[in-house]
Amino acid sequence: MRNLPMDETGALIIDRRGPRFGAAVTTAVLAVAVVVQGPVGIALVAWQTVAFALGSLLGLRWSPYGNLFRYLKRRLDLGPPPETEPEGPPRFAQTCGLVVLLLADGSFLAGATTAGWVLVGVVLVLSTLLATTGLCIGCELHALGSRLRARRSGA
DSSP states (O other): OOOOBBBSOOOOOEEEEHHHHHHHHHHHHHHHHHHHHHHHHHHHHHHHHHHHHHHHHHOOOGGOOOOOOHHHHHHHTTTSOOOOSSHHHHHHHHHHHHEEEEEEEEHHHHOOOHHHHHHHHHHHHHHHHHHHHHHOOHHHHHHHHHHHHHHTTTO
8 A cells, every 4th residue: 555645743634536536436336225225235235334444443545445546546647636635524424424324234134124225325315415516514524523622622
């Protein structure tokens, strides 16, 4: 794995196009899952849960879709990122997606398939929003939490 850029605090800095690409792949995976449902659909949801877990728990450098984006960026010579951002907000968004998909997986295991597909639908809608508009609700929640923590600490 190639060295990735870090800021002065040692936090990973990512190309802003990466999360949007990852959201597009997530949208495709979950859309197919919702359409086919059954064992294949549930397997796709399980795969997406693993993809979120890797990025969320190990960091975005381990995200399968982030690695695919970096590979394509090099192969297609997309050049330097027009904008960068810290890893924290997109990683938090992946954690939110992970939690919701874990609930969906649990619903499937418990036989509550309708509840499971509703939860998958929530993640599908939010990833579609990020992929098509660039608006990341998880990132916005991260920013709100940061502002609230700063206000509480008096900073």
